[in-house]
Amino acid sequence: MREVIARHGLSASKALGQNFLFDEQLLDRIAAIPGDLSGRQVLEVGPGPGGLTRALLRAGARVTAIEMDRRCLPALAELGEAFPGQLRVVEGDALKLDHAELMGGEPFAVLSNLPYNVGTALFVRWLGGQNWPPLWTSLTLMFQQEVAQRIVAQPGGSTYGRLAVLAQWRAEAKLAMKVHRSAFTPPPKVMSAVVHVTPCAIPEGVSARTLERLTEAAFGQRRKMLRQSLKGVPGAVEVLEKLGIDPQRRAETVSIREFTQISRELG
Missing domain, CATH: 1.10.8.100 (rRNA adenine dimethylase, C-terminal domain)
Known part of the structure; x- marks a missing residue:
């Protein structure tokens, strides 16, 4: 990955909330959290130069990656050539796209090292809506550790709030993995964590x-x-x-x- 970034002259954009992950063993562990991905549809938001994307493709997933940073598109195109027929890259803003339509109305898993500046907004959107169960079968998402703790929080503590209720009232949310800030380039000021969410039955009569x-x-x-x-x-x-x-x-x-x-x- 370092070679790819050097070859394409890429650097993480602070404005886009980017922090790149290079550790392939760590990325493979993240890709393994939702189980066997072989042949499954996966949505990835903000792939950047393709670190997690590569791990997902190695796991046999059919990946649709949404990227708005044009600088990263050549590196992702190169990755697509290395895994023929497995990667589709969509240039655009994930907040403005219809994800169900993008995935052809078929079930899909979401795995992303989410850009920090849009992570919470996307998460709330995936959790929202009256239609349940959703088309997504699981959400495996990297957040700042503070946000991750708010998602899995229990009542009574300072971290318990709206995010916990929305994540847990009709889904199961767990902290799957903590990731040290030193794993990223550039290292963020805070620790990160991966949250794994799977849908459950909706309580009867609740809007x-x-x-x-x-x-x-x-x-x-x-x-x-x-x-x-x-x-x-x-x-x-x-x-x-x-x-x-x-x-x-x-x-x-x-x-x-x-x-x-x-x-x-x-x-």
Whole structure:
């Protein structure tokens, strides 16, 4: 990979949130997290010069890679030639593309060393929507360790928030691997971690849109009591009383099960 980067004169762009990984053993371990990828469709966002892409192709995956940095396209084209028929590169902004349409409406796994500046927005988008189960079969994603801890957090702690609820109310999220900052070029200021998410059954009668609105209000003012933070959600305070949930509690003490119960009552 270092040779590829040198040959194409590439360097990580701070503006695009890029940090390159070169350790092939580490990349192979990440590619192995969702299980056997042989013949499976995989979506990768922000492949850069293709470090993780190479590991996915070695694992036998059929990879669709979305890259908006034109400087990286020649290196990815070179990689495509080395693995004929396995790699398709789409130039564009992953936040503006329809991923299900891009993958032909077929199930796919998502594996990405996500650019730091769009990682959370993409993650929330993959978790959203009323249609469930989603077309993606799993999400295996590299985040800053702080963000990863927020995704797998349990109620009661400072890291528990909206991201944890959205990730866990109808999916299983686990911390799969920690990655030291020294593994990247250039090394970021923080540690990183890989999160693995798989969809579960959706709780009956719960609207994703309602839950998203509820958690946005509750955690948008997390230091306030629920009776204050949920004022903007019609009927929410009355539902708390109906369910026997103390309106003086703060959002970080409310379990995922309680959030789904409130959402179900709100309709």
